[in-house]
Amino acid sequence: MSDNNFIETKAEDGSLISPVLADGVKNYLIDIDGTVTEDVPNEEPERMETCEPFPDALETLNGWYDNGHKICFFTSRTEEHREVTENWLNKHGFKFHSLLMGKPRGGNYHWIDNHMVRATRYKGEFTDLVEKKATIEVFKD
Template structure:
């Protein structure tokens, strides 16, 4: 399964691009590393999809490495804010993160 995961407010504290100086030392959210790595180890393709800009790619990759997140790809420049609608010819499932990675794992 292909799994897209946001970064800010999902695996790290929510930091706006205007405060990019905070990215390197962002707090990891509870159970985020363990949960993402569990999905990776189960054979899922993990892609982080973030509204952080291309210019933030290096600091973001370093942060993910520092905290030992396992993943396959990082996509930047996601449109920020608002609601997302994904239209595809394949099955699509969305899960809203509500401060609990255990609930997310149960829904996958």
């Protein structure tokens, strides 16, 4: 693969399976509204151009990017807001690899995937991430 942050992985039968990130590289999926800037609903798109980023978010996320981690913004903003969103991210200097539009609205997500998924709830401040034991739901064996 052209991206050296990914490791080619094969199943026991030798067939290729989805690539995984190299050890130590994280793939961050980050919400925009209410997480890196004020909470701007789709119903008020005029605010999307003028809102300001949270300084700690900009500094932290760009640091993660500079340290080789993958940054993907995953937002409930609709596809019609892609241009204003990309312009806003670029205007404020956010470094990122991708932008996914149309995240389901309403919160209380339960993500099911064939890859390891970790979640961190944003509570108003970007700080260093620490490990913490928590109860999670898993499929019954």
